[in-house]
Amino acid sequence: MAESFKYSGNKGHGGELHQKASDEHPTMTTAQGCPVSDDQNSLRAGKRGPGLLEDHIMREKIFHFDHERIPERVVHARGYGAHGYFETYDTLEDLTCADIFQRKGEKTPVFTRFSTVAGNKGSPDLARDVRGFAVKFYTQEGNWDLVGNNIPVFFIQDAMKFPDLIHSAKAEPDRGFPQAQTAHDNFWDFVSLSPESMHMVMWAMSDRAIPRSLRFMEGFGVHTFKFINAKGDEKFVKFHWKPKGGMQSVVWNEALKLNGADPDFHRRDMWESIGNGDFPEWELGVQVFDQQFADEFEFDVFDATKLIPEEQVPVQIVGRMVLDRVVDNFFAETEQVAFCTQNIVPGLDFTPDPLLQGRNFSYLDTQTKRLGGPNFTHIPVNAPKCPMRHFQQDGHMAMHNPKGRVNYEPNSWSGDENNPRECPVHGFKSSSEPEVSGGDKLRYRSETFSDHYSQARQFYLSQTDIEQAHIQYALVFELSKVEHLPIRERVVSHLLNIDDTLAQEVAKGLRLQEMPEPAEAAMPTRDDLPTSDALSILKNAPNTFKGRKLGILISDGFDADIFDSVVNELEAEGANFEIIAAQVGGACCSKGKHIAADQVINGGPSVLYDAVMILATQEGAEKLAGIPEAKDFVNDAFAHMKYIGYTQEAMPLFKAAGLDGKADDGWIDLEAHSADKFINTLRNLRYWKR
Numbered sequence: 001m002a003e004s005f006k007y008s009g010n011k012g013h014g015g016e017l018h019q020k021a022s023d024e025h026p027t028m029t030t031a032q033g034c035p036v037s038d039d040q041n042s043l044r045a046g047k048r049g050p051g052l053l054e055d056h057i058m059r060e061k062i063f064h065f066d067h068e069r070i071p072e073r074v075v076h077a078r079g080y081g082a083h084g085y086f087e088t089y090d091t092l093e094d095l096t097c098a099d100i101f102q103r104k105g106e107k108t109p110v111f112t113r114f115s116t117v118a119g120n121k122g123s124p125d126l127a128r129d130v131r132g133f134a135v136k137f138y139t140q141e142g143n144w145d146l147v148g149n150n151i152p153v154f155f156i157q158d159a160m161k162f163p164d165l166i167h168s169a170k171a172e173p174d175r176g177f178p179q180a181q182t183a184h185d186n187f188w189d190f191v192s193l194s195p196e197s198m199h200m201v202m203w204a205m206s207d208r209a210i211p212r213s214l215r216f217m218e219g220f221g222v223h224t225f226k227f228i229n230a231k232g233d234e235k236f237v238k239f240h241w242k243p244k245g246g247m248q249s250v251v252w253n254e255a256l257k258l259n260g261a262d263p264d265f266h267r268r269d270m271w272e273s274i275g276n277g278d279f280p281e282w283e284l285g286v287q288v289f290d291q292q293f294a295d296e297f298e299f300d301v302f303d304a305t306k307l308i309p310e311e312q313v314p315v316q317i318v319g320r321m322v323l324d325r326v327v328d329n330f331f332a333e334t335e336q337v338a339f340c341t342q343n344i345v346p347g348l349d350f351t352p353d354p355l356l357q358g359r360n361f362s363y364l365d366t367q368t369k370r371l372g373g374p375n376f377t378h379i380p381v382n383a384p385k386c387p388m389r390h391f392q393q394d395g396h397m398a399m400h401n402p403k404g405r406v407n408y409e410p411n412s413w414s415g416d417e418n419n420p421r422e423c424p425v426h427g428f429k430s431s432s433e434p435e436v437s438g439g440d441k442l443r444y445r446s447e448t449f450s451d452h453y454s455q456a457r458q459f460y461l462s463q464t465d466i467e468q469a470h471i472q473y474a475l476v477f478e479l480s481k482v483e484h485l486p487i488r489e490r491v492v493s494h495l496l497n498i499d500d501t502l503a504q505e506v507a508k509g510l511r512l513q514e515m516p517e518p519a520e521a522a523m524p525t526r527d528d529l530p531t532s533d534a535l536s537i538l539k540n541a542p543n544t545f546k547g548r549k550l551g552i553l554i555s556d557g558f559d560a561d562i563f564d565s566v567v568n569e570l571e572a573e574g575a576n577f578e579i580i581a582a583q584v585g586g587a588c589c590s591k592g593k594h595i596a597a598d599q600v601i602n603g604g605p606s607v608l609y610d611a612v613m614i615l616a617t618q619e620g621a622e623k624l625a626g627i628p629e630a631k632d633f634v635n636d637a638f639a640h641m642k643y644i645g646y647t648q649e650a651m652p653l654f655k656a657a658g659l660d661g662k663a664d665d666g667w668i669d670l671e672a673h674s675a676d677k678f679i680n681t682l683r684n685l686r687y688w689k690r
């Protein structure tokens with residue numbers, strides 16, 4: 001068995017592993033039988049130049065990968081979308097001539113789709129996974145698709161490796177499981193042989209990968225793009241989405257129970273939020289920098305496994321996105337929306353990032369296959385809202401063909417509005433890359449991509465102690481599902497290059513008998529990178545309960561005055577609540593008024609709520625104590641560090657749940673604290689000291 005885990009090979013210039021053909025391993029070929037010399041790097045013009053269309057090996061590999069599934073997406077299959085608008089705060093004409101950024105206060109229609117990556121359409125919402133964050137701007141000069149994630153970096157540096165990454169993360173092909181999770185041998189085998197993945201591994205094992213709501217997560221464009229103004233001046237830019245409601249995640253045990261209680265938790269949350277008029281909102285920020293900064297920055301700005309800390313290049317807020325309308329039909333819009341990274345507009349341009357270059361090829365091919373042909377732009381959710389004038393015609397499902405006799409150019413016809421011409425002034429222009437494009441055509445991973453651990457270390461050390469512990473627990477959990485010891489040991493060998501304490505805690509959690517040697521590093525880990533508070537969720541706490549939900553468990557005779565005062569404060573805060581009772585019919589309050597329940601106790605577990613409140617008479621609490629789900633309600637709230645509001649009459653329920661004597665400052669006595677103080681406490685979201 002040990003023979004299966006030999007991974008000898010040569011390291012490339014970027015530290016990537018090249019495993020060569022031998023007597024044991026036959027030569028890899030294309031589907032046409034052409035031998036492959038390098039399966040790690042796509043073909044580019046120069047060491048750091050753009051990808052080349054003639055790269056038939058990469059094109060065939062990604063082409064086949066894009067066509068592996070019908071009809072659902074190969075990746076990002078489970079998604080949820082909504083309509084809204086983007087409002088420009090101020091003109092950015094000094095930075096870009098992109099029409100969307102030219103007029104202060106202008107609102108541009110958008111459609112945004114959030115998604116998980118690894119699972120199929122039927123997988124649960126709270127899988128530990130990267131979240132897709134894709135925005136389609138319907139600008140006056142065409143559609144701009146900012147196709148990003150809720151994590152600013154990615155697992156791989158070259159699109160050549162994308163099929164391998166996703167194959168490894170998906171269900172293992174001989175057994176068809178596990179679904180929507182990476183806790184299995186194939187994934188950890190791949191990333192442990194791909195050191196470039198280690199930075200993203202830290203993010204994926206952090207709380208960022210289990211968000212409380214799609215509304216409470218950041219979004220990132222991931223890649224470095226370009227801004228180009230009307231004078232032709234160029235600047236580099238990275239895009240950030242900052243949630244106005246702040247960031248918030250769940251704990252792992254909570255995520256597991258949420259998937260059982262409501263596998264559509266994120267979808268339902270988005271639907272209810274928009275329906276309640278509590279519209280999800282993000283601000284768009286940009287990090288803008290010049291070539292001099294790029295040259296002096298510690299890492300290659302074209303490396304998608306790296307970020308630029310906000311302390312080095314502050315994020316400039318340039319507008320906001322508000323999602324205020326749900327779809328009319330899920331299939332017609334959310335399922336058929338087609339995002340393509342190459343959909344950009346004048347004033348923006350690509351960089352030679354090898355992952356971005358490959359995505360630009362891949363997405364168009366994917367949408368053509370998935371949506372039946374080249375005319376997917378005729379589907380309303382994909383159609384630009386500005387005029388379209390071209391000579392493209394026919395094909396499968398063509399809805400709009402050119403009118404009149406003219407369907408080619410150049411032509412000698414005049415006086416026909418359906419006879420467009422190119423426009424050198426306003427048309428899209430690609431920037432040049434003289435400083436990176438020179439040199440021979442070659443498959444090459446630049447040495448500037450070879451530091452795989454320094455930013456992973458920076459991310460880990462930037463977390464609070466609580467968040468670091470969560471990363472440790474996540475790694476132990478995931479690796480405990482890995483059957484083969486050599487893979488576990490290999491991952492720990494990489495962790496030793498990130499942080500010794502992290503590696504030791506994970507090794508202890510796995511009970512490794514021997515600590516492995518640190519993995520061979522293409523470049524030593526830097527220990528001089530400063531921590532970045534922007535990388536932590538808890539260091540950026542929103543200090544509000546707005547948009548959150550309180551679960552109120554009641555029994556007959558519950559205190560009406562406390563209930564009314566808390567509900568009034570919740571409404572003033574902009575928060576929501578649900579009533580949970582032993583029966584869906586609800587209960588009568590102390591004033592004799594009947595209150596219907598939103599959830600019966602076995603269908604409304606505390607994992608659905610950000611905090612809980614128990615209002616019961618002693619008799620009612622004793623009855624609830626006989627219901628297993630009621631005991632779970634308070635036990636889970638306690639275990640998940642949630643704030644618990646209560647009255648003394650409710651103590652029989654806590655005692656039956658084994659919580660007698662375990663009260664802490666996260667338990668709020670509603671008879672001793674006013675409702676406004678209770679809500680003020682809830683703004684902390686969790687009592688982490690527990």
